[in-house]
Amino acid sequence: MAELTERGRRTRQRIVEETGRQILAAGIGGTTLDDVRAATLTSKSQLFHYFPGGKDELVRAVAEWEGAQLMAAQEPWVHDLSTRESWEAWRQALVDYYIGQGRWACPIGSLASEAAARNPELAAVVAQAFRDWGALLAAGVRRMQDAGRLGGHVDPDRVAASIMSAIQGGLVLSQPLHDPWPLEAALEQALHALDTPAPR
Amino acid sequence: MAELTERGRRTRQRIVEETGRQILAAGIGGTTLDDVRAATLTSKSQLFHYFPGGKDELVRAVAEWEGAQLMAAQEPWVHDLSTRESWEAWRQALVDYYIGQGRWACPIGSLASEAAARNPELAAVVAQAFRDWGALLAAGVRRMQDAGRLGGHVDPDRVAASIMSAIQGGLVLSQPLHDPWPLEAALEQALHALDTPAPR
DNA sequence: TACGAACTGGACCATGCAGTCCAACCACGA
């Protein structure tokens, strides 16, 4: 890929963000390059100018961008999570991110199911994103333990996995109902794992 | 649709089951009628003979069949669930259904995310399936409460939703890893909601 | 101003896929 000027970077970014919206709304298969072209007021040649690898490369760029957005939405709490209050603030920010913006789906999770079989390379990106996310949450659980606010008998990795599962599964249930209550119920139940204080 | 002979019924069923396999492996969009035709040793005309509504009708038939299979796999426990042991047996049967058969995905859940936007009619079928399933689980939770094994302060519907979310989300995480541990961790955590005995 | 590199527009191509059509083949009852 050649150098990008400021203008080029903006055009590229516009394409990525719009494609992200389309994918979230209709999935990868339901998103056509022509839709993206029309919505971004660009042309076919621009799409392939910025993403020579075609649709696959574009989708991958979207995955990375959306992943970064998702992590940014959890700042700064996701790097703390050493108190129950911090967890609550994190939870609120996350639910706002999903529901408040009318997403009704996780940009990572929705790719996971669709890409798992068809695009192994993308599946690897998704799996890595889950691992990174899980590591952050597990670190938070450990911080709770180190601070003596949580018993040492719970496995941070398993707690992190169950919290992420609650998010993903909650969204799966909330999406067709278009109502956030399953997501909130699932997340609340999963966070109860943090309510077992250390015996003193 | 005209009457079906025994022979016709078998052919139709063969098409449904094979399509189910393809969809689970590659999604709706990744499943082509030509693939189905080849795998079932049938012809295009048969596909449209048995499913005049085309791919949409076929997918819907698959959803109903797979949904019935999923519910059957949970029998007889799903109609009991009045003891912790019954819940454990149910859980084991369900995990076997998903993992033991190499599914790595929920036939209902995988449709949910893909169909939500594109096929509103199918989305309604999926939403109904979730409601029915949730009603069964919530009934089990109430049975636990009626038997005095679980406190009355927990909301059966929310518990049922969080358990279903754990299943769906656990599968989302397990799928790219091809390892059932996130599913098992999530389900274990969700079932802890049943471990709050009634105060006496 | 001149020039090259990045950027843009849109016509065009190839292909894969859902869906159509019709002729032929059974199976079974009259």
Place this chain on the structure above:
DNA sequence: TCGTGGTTGGACTGCATGGTCCAGTTCGTA
């Protein structure tokens, strides 16, 4: 045996979509 209705095979069509190509425009810089 004949006829009717369900069943099957496969060629064919139309269209959507990913991808190519090239000519023209803008922009930064010397």
